[in-house]
Amino acid sequence: MAIPLEQRRIAADEVRLPAGVPLEGTKGRILQEALRLFAERGFHGTSIRDLADACGIRSATLYAHYPTKEHVLAELIRIGHEDHRDRLLRAEGADPVSRLRAVVRAHVLAHAEHPLLAVVATNELHALSPEMAAPALLIRADARQLMYDILDEGLAQGLFEMPDTFLVLNAISGMGIRVANWYGTGVPYTPQEIADAYADLALRVVGAAR
Amino acid sequence: MAIPLEQRRIAADEVRLPAGVPLEGTKGRILQEALRLFAERGFHGTSIRDLADACGIRSATLYAHYPTKEHVLAELIRIGHEDHRDRLLRAEGADPVSRLRAVVRAHVLAHAEHPLLAVVATNELHALSPEMAAPALLIRADARQLMYDILDEGLAQGLFEMPDTFLVLNAISGMGIRVANWYGTGVPYTPQEIADAYADLALRVVGAAR
DNA sequence: GTCTATATATCGATAGAC
DNA sequence: GTCTATCGATATATAGAC
Numbered sequence: 001m002a003i004p005l006e007q008r009r010i011a012a013d014e015v016r017l018p019a020g021v022p023l024e025g026t027k028g029r030i031l032q033e034a035l036r037l038f039a040e041r042g043f044h045g046t047s048i049r050d051l052a053d054a055c056g057i058r059s060a061t062l063y064a065h066y067p068t069k070e071h072v073l074a075e076l077i078r079i080g081h082e083d084h085r086d087r088l089l090r091a092e093g094a095d096p097v098s099r100l101r102a103v104v105r106a107h108v109l110a111h112a113e114h115p116l117l118a119v120v121a122t123n124e125l126h127a128l129s130p131e132m133a134a135p136a137l138l139i140r141a142d143a144r145q146l147m148y149d150i151l152d153e154g155l156a157q158g159l160f161e162m163p164d165t166f167l168v169l170n171a172i173s174g175m176g177i178r179v180a181n182w183y184g185t186g187v188p189y190t191p192q193e194i195a196d197a198y199a200d201l202a203l204r205v206v207g208a209a210r
Numbered sequence: 211m212a213i214p215l216e217q218r219r220i221a222a223d224e225v226r227l228p229a230g231v232p233l234e235g236t237k238g239r240i241l242q243e244a245l246r247l248f249a250e251r252g253f254h255g256t257s258i259r260d261l262a263d264a265c266g267i268r269s270a271t272l273y274a275h276y277p278t279k280e281h282v283l284a285e286l287i288r289i290g291h292e293d294h295r296d297r298l299l300r301a302e303g304a305d306p307v308s309r310l311r312a313v314v315r316a317h318v319l320a321h322a323e324h325p326l327l328a329v330v331a332t333n334e335l336h337a338l339s340p341e342m343a344a345p346a347l348l349i350r351a352d353a354r355q356l357m358y359d360i361l362d363e364g365l366a367q368g369l370f371e372m373p374d375t376f377l378v379l380n381a382i383s384g385m386g387i388r389v390a391n392w393y394g395t396g397v398p399y400t401p402q403e404i405a406d407a408y409a410d411l412a413l414r415v416v417g418a419a420r
Numbered sequence: 421g422t423c424t425a426t427a428t429a430t431c432g433a434t435a436g437a438c
Numbered sequence: 439g440t441c442t443a444t445c446g447a448t449a450t451a452t453a454g455a456c
Contacts, residue, residue: 003336003340003343004340004343004347006347006350006351007335007336007338007340007343007347008336009333009336026439026440040336041254041336042252042254042255042336042337043255044251044252044254044255045252045253045254045337047430047431047432048431048432048433049430049431049432057439057440057441058440058441058442059432059433060433060434060435060440060441060442060443061439061440061441062433063432063433063434064439064440065439067433068432068433069432069433123219123333125217126213126217126218126219126250126251126252127252127255128217130213130214130217133213133214133217137214137216137217140216141216163407163410163411164399164407167399167404167407167408167411168411170385170388170389170392171385171408171411172385173388174384174385174386174387174388174389174391174392175380175381175382175384175385175388176384177384177388178380178383178384178385178387178388179380179384181384182380182384189374189377194377197373197374197377198377198381200373201373201377201378201381201415204414204415204417205411205414205415207414236421236422257448257449257450258449258450258451259448259449259450267421267422267423268422268423268424269450269451270422270423270424270425270451270452270453271421271422271423272451273450273451273452274421274422275421278450278451279450279451
């Protein structure tokens with residue numbers, strides 16, 4: 001029986017990876033099918049044979065491309081975190097208001113344009129060994145600091161008016177993260193529209209004078 | 211090796227269930243250990259032997275209390291959704307502004323006071339069969355409608371000013387859901403303080419005149 | 421209700437032929 | 439690089455004694 005849309009971890013169907021990720025050949029196929037299955041069922045809910053079946057190969061063939069199942073997950077999580085980081089680093093603005101707008105847009109776009117990847121990166125990190133998870137944790141810490149800097153600067157310049165930086169950062173971050181879960185089939189907005197709307201909401205949250 | 215805090219799915223440590231849930235005896239012990247393990251590692255990442263070991267019993271003994279592992283998860287998800295629903299139903303207010311404040315407070319409190327339960331209810335629903343997931347889906351739909359009604363009424367009365375009800379609802383809902391992931395050890399706020407702060411943020415998000 | 425013992429299926433991963 | 443075949447470990451769940 002098909003799982004109802006509301007029960008799924010993700011509303012999106014389309015399997016998509018950021019530009020530059022090699023999709024050719026069996027290795028690319030494995031990565032895409034792993035993305036779909038890990039997003040839908042989780043890492044531990046997907047067997048090596050589920051993955052091989054989805055790729056149209058035998059399970060032993062997987063090991064010609066990846067040393068273990070965990071390495072496939074680690075690769076997806078690396079791609080997801082690097083894509084998110086690169087988007088944030090490209091987000092620029094002349095002042096805290098426009099910087100916050102740009103960063104929130106980038107954050108939301110990452111989750112709306114690659115929802116499966118974002119769900120895996122967010123929700124399956126715990127399945128990695130601490131050694132394999134470490135690079136993603138560094139990227140996360142940088143992203144967090146980047147957002148803190150914007151909020152602090154907006155406060156210092158008297159542009160923002162917030163009850164608490166920590167809580168506001170978590171609120172803005174969290175509402176973007178959840179986009180990956182609900183954006184997909186049947187949602188009548190483009191990722192750009194959602195990003196724009198959420199950037200406006202973030203500016204309200206920080207109390208930016210408008 | 212212990213998993214670093216930042217890699218965990220949850221920051222909270224304390225295993226707690228809502229008032230009224232029976233905790234006595236082996237059955238209560240199983241429920242509490244399952245809550246801890248399913249929140250930390252996920253349903254598919256927890257074996258029946260992991261659970262039995264945590265309870266200090268043999269795996270066969272589990273089946274004297276629950277017919278399958280899935281039934282243990284279903285029970286936790288039922289408790290989580292019913293607690294959340296009951297909190298929302300108790301949230302009252304004379305006008306849309308105070309109703310929204312009360313509902314957001316209740317939503318956030320549910321996630322901050324029972325973060326493990328909320329993480330399991332939110333993130334492991336997909337692991338249930340559609341039949342066992344159905345009751346939770348009904349409760350979710352009701353909660354969503356309840357929030358929609360408040361936003362619509364606030365708009366109709368000219369108290370709120372929003373770009374889009376759907377996006378705003380998802381934003382407010384999402385920032386509360388994520389509280390379950392980050393609230394816990396080392397966070398220097400009480401659930402009440404977070405709930406109050408997030409209620410203020412939600413009022414900013416809906417553009418409530420203040 | 422809890423145990424020992426085990427049935428049966430599936431797990432991740434490997435060996436070796438082609 | 440892909441296959442067939444299989445290893446050894448582990449999965450969920452059950453049978454039957456106490």
